[in-house]
Amino acid sequence: MTKLSDLGPPMPGMPHGKGKENGQDYFYSCATCGQKVDMRDFRQVMWHEKPDHEPLEPEPDATVIEFTGKK
Numbered sequence: 345m346t347k348l349s350d351l352g353p354p355m356p357g358m359p360h361g362k363g364k365e366n367g368q369d370y371f372y373s374c375a376t377c378g379q380k381v382d383m384r385d386f387r388q389v390m391w392h393e394k395p396d397h398e399p400l401e402p403e404p405d406a407t408v409i410e411f412t413g414k415k
């Protein structure tokens with residue numbers, strides 16, 4: 345199974361015609377494999393654009409970059 349990190353470093357991008365900030369609108373279900381795709385990450389978009397592919401292996405730590413704050 346292909347991991348998200350196998351596709352390379354994060355490639356943040358902005359989808360066309362969307363200006364919302366609440367995050368959920370950036371996800372869609374892939375018509376091929378049914379997996380949720382984060383449109384903000386071009387790696388995921390490119391992967392799911394392939395005509396024949398399998399779902400990416402879940403990789404929670406690498407999917408979302410969070411700022412935890414310094415103390």
Ligand SMILES: [Zn+2]
Pocket residue numbers: 374375376377378379391392397398399
């Ligand atoms: Zn897919």
